[in-house]
Amino acid sequence: MSLLKEFKEFAMRGNVIDMAVGVVIGAAFGKIVSSLVDDIIMPLVGVATGGMNFTDYKWVIQKAVVDSQTQEVLTPEVTMNWGSWVQTIVDFLIIAFCIFLAIKAMNQLKRKQEEAPAAPPAPTKEEELLTEIRDLLKEKK
Secondary structure, eight states, X not given: OOHHHHHHHHHTSHHHHHHXXXXXXXXXXXXXHHHIIIIIIHHHHHHHTTSOOGGGOOEEXXXXXXXXXXXXXXXXXXXXXXXXXXXXXXXXXXXXXXXXXXXXXXXXXXXXXXXXXXXXXXXXXXXXXXXXXXXXXXXXO
């Protein structure tokens, strides 16, 4: 079997295509959630924390070397940006919580659809015949 034919069979399998669709939808959903976090939730968190921005926090490992006459930076400072790391963790927790809520809502909708009463099954041939017999007997009385 040629390599191209094998690849075509692999790529056209249903689960590969489903996965590709899931990745594309997941990326779009990720943008929605990121916008929710960046544009709506984080400003509220900023107000609640008094305008604290974690990304400003860092440990200076080596200070910048600046030319005293020209004020030109000869060697930039070396920092450990622990605030950015904390901000990334906070963003992750908020995004994970939003995704949890969205999935929980979808599962509740799915449960409600599953709980909807199914239509009663159609009567069997035997039941139809018995019903006809019953109706005929009623007419004779």
